[in-house]
């Protein structure tokens with residue numbers, strides 16, 4: 001019993017066609033399938049809804065809009081949930097160890113549901129740092145027609161505040177510049193409702209990168225969470241997925257090497273988050289495209305930072321949206337020969353076609369700078385190498401904090417120990433704060449160091465100290481900071497061998513990071529080093545620690 005010969009039902013036909021599939025159909029009838037529904041391709045809609053965080057609190061509403069769009073386009077929508085966590089809540093706390101882990105859990109869960117249920121196509125809606133790359137990783141693994149929908153950015157809080165303002169207020173309080181009442185006031189007014197954190201932090205960085213990659217509809221990454229445009233975008237996804245199904249256009253047709261180069265280019269031009277290196281490497285690996293940290297360096301030589309956006313700049317995403325979003329910037333980059341225009345996108349058109357009718361920014365705006373007056377003439381994301389990071393480290397250097405730092409190591413074996421030292425005044429100008437055993441395996445989970453970097457800023461030490469770690473940074477971190485130091489301490493990387501008082505030299509022009517200790521002494525320390533007992537022995541963190549690879553390769557868990 002073949003229900004229809006619709007060629008777009010490649011996977012669902014296996015699940016629901018034939019007399020022997022009556023039990024499956026029976027189950028599906030109970031959740032609302034009609035005779036007519038079985039004739040259409042099934043599109044899974046992965047919602048990352050949760051009432052635990054503003055970034056995802058509205059996603060179910062968007063999932064309903066997507067479902068309507070899919071239905072009216074002539075396919076059968078099936079909505080399912082996956083988990084999410086909030087970095088904004090978990091930062092500065094042991095819970096943050098689950099953050100990067102959640103990227104894998106979310107990717108695994110979307111792959112599991114879509115793979116099991118036989119969806120012909122997939123739409124995922126994400127709104128927080130990890131659920132976005134996770135959605136793309138799942139799409140790449142499944143390689144069925146797919147679209148990513150961004151949940152949208154948050155509106156600014158009162159007095160132009162956002163979540164990073166609250167983190168920095170904590171540091172300012174420690175310095176004595178804000179009272180407890182003032183901190184609480186900022187806390188109450190900084191987050192006005194649904195949406196992803198409002199600067200060019202990781203969520204907005206990844207949304208822009210995914211649009212440049214071709215996996216979300218044109219214009220969709222620069223929309224506010226609470227806006228009619230976001231709802232229209234959700235409905236448009238329905239028609240688009242039907243078209244992708246008809247043409248059998250799969251993620252591997254869109255996510256090519258050139259498309260990843262476009263994504264890297266956008267991240268740099270926007271002054272985006274260091275986390276993009278981890279996520280783009282992992283996304284590329286999932287679809288079998290070779291991409292390395294060195295590609296960030298190569299592309300970074302020709303692409304300037306043009307956007308004056310937080311955390312190192314002035315403006316928020318909502319202000320960029322007011323002047324036209326990222327599309328005019330993409331068009332400028334395309335015209336300059338910095339983007340590959342012939343890459344296919346989920347709109348069914350090429351990137352160049354998508355941008356054909358886009359108007360330039362209005363005169364007089366100063367959010368996106370012209371090429372002859374860049375914020376920085378080459379990439380702010382620097383891949384540093386040297387005897388301290390033989391396989392690479394990632395720094396975000398906007399230039400405001402300088403490009404060279406030499407200082408004295410002050411070593412901490414966890415974020416908490418470092419945080420206490422920053423807040424109690426132990427850390428002083430000229431120090432290089434070393435936070436180790438916080439890598440993917442060591443943490444485990446490669447926590448973000450937003451609390452320490454915010455505390456450094458809050459204490460007014462922004463240009464006076466550097467922070468290096470085998471952990472990573474929030475997209476909201478700024479200052480002279482170097483993360484992703486690889487190999488990490490837990491596997492015996494040189495970061496494990498640093499001692500208090502050692503001289504450390506970081507140079508973001510030479511792209512080098514050096515531990516100024518004689519080789520013989522380092523060999524002696526290495527011989528005396530032994531890996532500490534793992535922090536966690538059971539559960540998801542232990543499984544993660546066992547399977548995760550190097551941050552220099554995207555911290556992936558499924559390459560054996």
Ligand code: FES
Nearest residue numbers: 055088128197203
């Ligand atoms: Fe979700 Fe910032 S915590 S986007």
